[in-house]
Amino acid sequence: MKEYELKYGCNPNQKPARVFMADSSDLPFEVLNGRPGYINLLDALNSWQLVQELCTATGLPAAASFKHVSPAGAAVGLKLPEYLKRALFIDNIEGLDDSPLACAYARARGADRMSSFGDWIALSDICDETTAKVIKPEVSDGIIAPGYTADALNILQSKKKGTYNILKVHPNYHPNEIEIKQIYGVSFEQGRNNVKIDSSLLTNIVTDLSSFPDFAVRDLIVSLITLKYTQSNSVCYSYDGQAIGVGAGQQSRIHCTRLAGGKADNWFLRQSERVLELPFLDCLGRAERDNAIDVYISSDSDDVLRDGVWQKFFKSKPQEFSADEKREELSKHCGVSLGSDAFFPFDDNIIRAARSGVSYIAQPGGSVRDVDIISKCNELSIAMAFTGARLFHH
Numbered sequence: 252m253k254e255y256e257l258k259y260g261c262n263p264n265q266k267p268a269r270v271f272m273a274d275s276s277d278l279p280f281e282v283l284n285g286r287p288g289y290i291n292l293l294d295a296l297n298s299w300q301l302v303q304e305l306c307t308a309t310g311l312p313a314a315a316s317f318k319h320v321s322p323a324g325a326a327v328g329l330k331l332p333e334y335l336k337r338a339l340f341i342d343n344i345e346g347l348d349d350s351p352l353a354c355a356y357a358r359a360r361g362a363d364r365m366s367s368f369g370d371w372i373a374l375s376d377i378c379d380e381t382t383a384k385v386i387k388p389e390v391s392d393g394i395i396a397p398g399y400t401a402d403a404l405n406i407l408q409s410k411k412k413g414t415y416n417i418l419k420v421h422p423n424y425h426p427n428e429i430e431i432k433q434i435y436g437v438s439f440e441q442g443r444n445n446v447k448i449d450s451s452l453l454t455n456i457v458t459d460l461s462s463f464p465d466f467a468v469r470d471l472i473v474s475l476i477t478l479k480y481t482q483s484n485s486v487c488y489s490y491d492g493q494a495i496g497v498g499a500g501q502q503s504r505i506h507c508t509r510l511a512g513g514k515a516d517n518w519f520l521r522q523s524e525r526v527l528e529l530p531f532l533d534c535l536g537r538a539e540r541d542n543a544i545d546v547y548i549s550s551d552s553d554d555v556l557r558d559g560v561w562q563k564f565f566k567s568k569p570q571e572f573s574a575d576e577k578r579e580e581l582s583k584h585c586g587v588s589l590g591s592d593a594f595f596p597f598d599d600n601i602i603r604a605a606r607s608g609v610s611y612i613a614q615p616g617g618s619v620r621d622v623d624i625i626s627k628c629n630e631l632s633i634a635m636a637f638t639g640a641r642l643f644h645h
Contacts, residue, residue, distance in 0.1 A: 252277060252278050252281065252282075253271060253272060253275055253276065253277055253278065254269055254270070254271040254272075254278070255269060255270050255271070255278060255282065255292075256268075256269045257269055257270065257287075257288055257289050257292075258286065258288060259288070259289065260289045261289055261290060265289075268289055270289075270292055273431075279420060279421045279424035279426075280295070280296075280395065280418045280419060280420045280421065281418065281419045281421075282416075282417075282418060283399070283404070283417040283418065283419050284407070284408050284413075284414075284415060284416065284417040285393060285411075285414050285415050285416035285417060286414070286416070287392075287393055287416040287418065290319065290320070291371060291392055291393050291416055293320050294317040294318070294319075294320060294371035294392075295317075295371055295373070295393065295395040295418055295420075296395075297317065297320060297480050298315045298317040298322065298371060298372075298373030298395065298480070299373050299395050299420050300480060301313075301315050301322060301325060301373065301476060301477065301479070301480040302314060302315050302325070302373045302374060302375040303375055303422070304448065304476050304479070305325065305327060305375065305472075305473065305476045305477075306327075306375035306376070308448060308449050308472050308476060309327050309469060309472060309473075309492075311327035311328050311329070311351065311355070311492070312327065312328035312351045312352040312355050312374075312375050312376045313325070313326065313327050313328070313355055313374075313375040314326055314328075314352065314355035314356035314358070314359045314372065314373065314374050314375070315359050315372070315373040315477075316356070316359040316360045316362070316363075316367040316370040316371075316372060317370055317371040317372075317373065318366055318367065318369065318370050318371070320482060321480075321481045321482045321485075321497065321499040321500065322359075322477050322480060322481055322494065322497055322499075323359075323362060323363045323366035323367040323370060323497065324358070324359035324360060324361065324362025324363055324366075324367060324493065324494050324497070325359050325362075325473065325476070325477045325493065325494045326354075326355045326356075326358030326359040326362070326473070326492055326493030326494065327351075327355055327358075327469075327473065327492045327493070328350075328351025328352055328353075328354045328355035328492075329351070329354060329355075329358070329491060329492040329493075330348055330351075330354060331347060331348075331354050331357060331358070334522055334527065335358075335361070335522060336357075337527050338361070338521050338522040338526070338527060339357050339360070339361040340537070340540075341357050341385060344381065344384055344385060345381075346380075346381040346384075347381060347385075349381070350379055350381035350382060352374060352375075352376050352378070352379060352381075352382045353379070353381040353382040353384075353385050355374075355375075356372065356374065356382055356385055356386065357385050358492070358493040359372075359493065359494075360372075360385075360389060361518075362493060362494050362495055362496070362497070362514075362518060363496070363497070363514050363517075363518070364541045364545075365541060365542070365545050367389075368390050368538060368541070369390050369391065369392055370389075370391050370392065371391070371392050371393055371394070371395070372386060372391055372393070372394040372395070373394070373395050373396070374394065374395070374396040374397075375396075375397075376396070376397065377396065377397055377398040377399065377400065378394070378396045378398070378399045378400065378403045378404075378407070379400055379403055380400060380402040380403050380406065382403065383399075383402070383403035383404075383406035383407050384406065386406075386407065386410075387406055387407070387409070387410060388537060389537070390537070390538065391410070391415075392416060393415060393416025393417065393418065394407065394415075394416070394417055394418065395418040395419075395420050396418075396419065396420065397419070397420055397421075397422040398419060399417070399419070404417070426443065427443075428442055428443055428445075429441070429442060429443070430442070430443055444479065444642075444644070446479075446640050446642070448472060448475045448476050448479065448640075449472065450468050450472070452475065452613070452636075452638040452639075452640060453468055453471055453472075453613055453636045453638065454636070455616075455636055455637045455638070455639070456634060456635065456636045457616070457621075457625050457635060457636065457637050458625055458628045458629055458633065458634050458635045459629045460629075460632065460633070460634035461634070462634065463611055463634055463636070466491075466586075467586070467588050467610070467611040467634075469492060470489040470490060470491070470492065470587075470588035470611070471489070471588045471590055471611060471613045471636075473487075473489045473492060473493065473494060473588075474487040474488070474489040474494065474588055474589065474590030474613065475487075475590045475613060475638070475640075475642065477489070477494050477497065477590070478590050478591070478592040478642045478644075479592075479642045479644060480644060481497060481499045481500075481592070481644060482499045482500040482644060482645065483499075483500070483592050483593070483642075483643040483644055483645060484498075484500070484501050484502065484503070484504055484507050484592065484593065484643075485497060485498055485499045485500065485501070485507050485511075485591075485592050486498050486504075486507045486508050486511050486589060486590065486591045486592070486600075487511060487589070487590050488511050488512065488514070488515040488587055488588070488589050488604075488607060488609065489587070489588045489589070489590070490515075490518075490586065490587050490588065490608075495514065495515045495518040495519075495587070496510075496511035496512060496513070496514035496515030496516075496517075496518065496607075497511055497514065498510035498511030498512075498514070504591070504593070504595060504596055504597075504600055505597065505599050505600055505603065507591075508600045508603045508604060509603055512603055512604065512606065512607040515587065515607045515608075516577075516581055516607055517545070517548055519580070519581055519584050519608075520548045520572075520577060520580060520581070521544060521548065523572075523580050525569075525570075525572050525576070525580075526544060526547070526548065526572075529543075529544070529547070529565065529569055530565050530566040530567050530569065531543070531564065531565060531566070532563075532564060532565065532566060535564060539564070540564075543555050543564045543565075547569070547572060548572055548577065550574070552571060552572060556568065556569065556571060581606075581607070581608070584607075584608040585608045585610055586608065586610050586611075587607060587608040587609045587610060587611075588609070588610070588611040588612070588613075589604050589609045589611070589612045589613075590612075590613045590614070591612070591613070591614040591615070592615075592641065592642040592643055592644070593614070593615055593641050593642075593643065594614055594615050594616055594617045594618040594621070594624075594641075595614055595618060595620075595624050596618050596620060597620060597623075598620070598623050598624055598626070598627035600624075601624060601627040601628055601631065601633065602627065602631070604633075605631045605633060609633060610632070610633055610634065611633065611634050611635070612628065612633055612634070612635040612636070613635070613636045613638050614635070614636075614637065614638065615637065615638055615639055615640055615641045615642075616637030616638070616639065617637075617639075621637075
């Protein structure tokens with residue numbers, strides 16, 4: 252297939268629309284089911300690059316959950332502890348422990364379930380039946396993977412009344428080294444961002460704490476590769492082989508750090524016993540449940556707890572999760588890793604990161620205030636590496 256005609260571009264008024272190869276070669280993917288749109292394909296091609304790199308860098312299957320050209324979550328295939336299965340509402344799916352790919356997607360989807368609603372999925376490996384079972388009940392626009400088992404394909408083709416978008420990517424495709432795009436009729440040309448993200452980027456540790464444990468190296472790689480395909484400015488908090496908070500597309504670095512930090516905090520709070528034991532109504536849908544959890548752990552919890560409202564979500568009225576209790580819960584967590592796609596201009600970013608349990612940081616360095624940033628890391632017992640690699644993506 253050398254060309255694919257689209258229903259429309261970013262918006263319904265943007266017609267005609269198509270994707271094609273400028274050199275008249277075949278497109279690097281096949282449409283197995285559905286009719287993907289313009290934004291679907293932007294998400295598909297960006298997310299595929301992410302999981303392919305993450306798999307190569309870690310040697311583990313990888314998955315991503317994409318929305319509007321940025322990852323809501325990304326992860327590698329580490330086994331899920333039982334409490335995390337409960338928090339992700341997938342403890343009823345058999346075979347999870349035997350499918351690292353299913354674990355990877357469950358983690359990626361669970362990083363930020365609010366943002367992942369209606370996501371595009373990318374898998375580094377052939378989709379197996381267990382992974383398809385994890386995907387089936389989720390609201391999702393489509394998936395890209397290098398292949399599908401027959402059972403997995405049958406399950407996925409049943410989604411959205413048979414219209415679910417399923418793409419098969421050609422894993423051996425290599426794009427041209429020069430990229431070209433047009434804005435307002437003006438052509439932009441640049442070399443592809445081929446910076447290799449691996450442990451060699453994490454050797455220039457500039458703080459008093461002068462080494463990273465192996466798990467932090469893995470998690471920092473997850474953060475940095477995630478950032479490579481996230482709309483900038485951005486930072487990414489990661490933990491246990493997965494992104495837990497992505498702060499995409501903010502104009503201010505501190506706003507990135509706060510946004511992603513808030514998502515990371517929510518990720519931990521959703522695993523607390525207080526949330527795991529919420530008495531949801533059996534008839535409540537997945538999206539309504541996720542929305543209720545998000546509000547319950549926020550400062551606006553009265554929106555789901557006041558009389559006349561809680562009855563729409565719960566069998567009995569839950570106890571309020573107070574600010575002090577949430578702080579106490581979050582204080583139990585440390586060992587979080589944080590990547591940044593550009594340098595930190597002020598140490599307020601480090602202070603905010605530490606509040607969310609960050610112990611390890613990787614950032615390019617190069618600010619006139621690098622000394623202040625290093626000093627604050629030393630004060631807060633954080634190990635930090637300067638990678639020398641900026642990762643802006645637009």
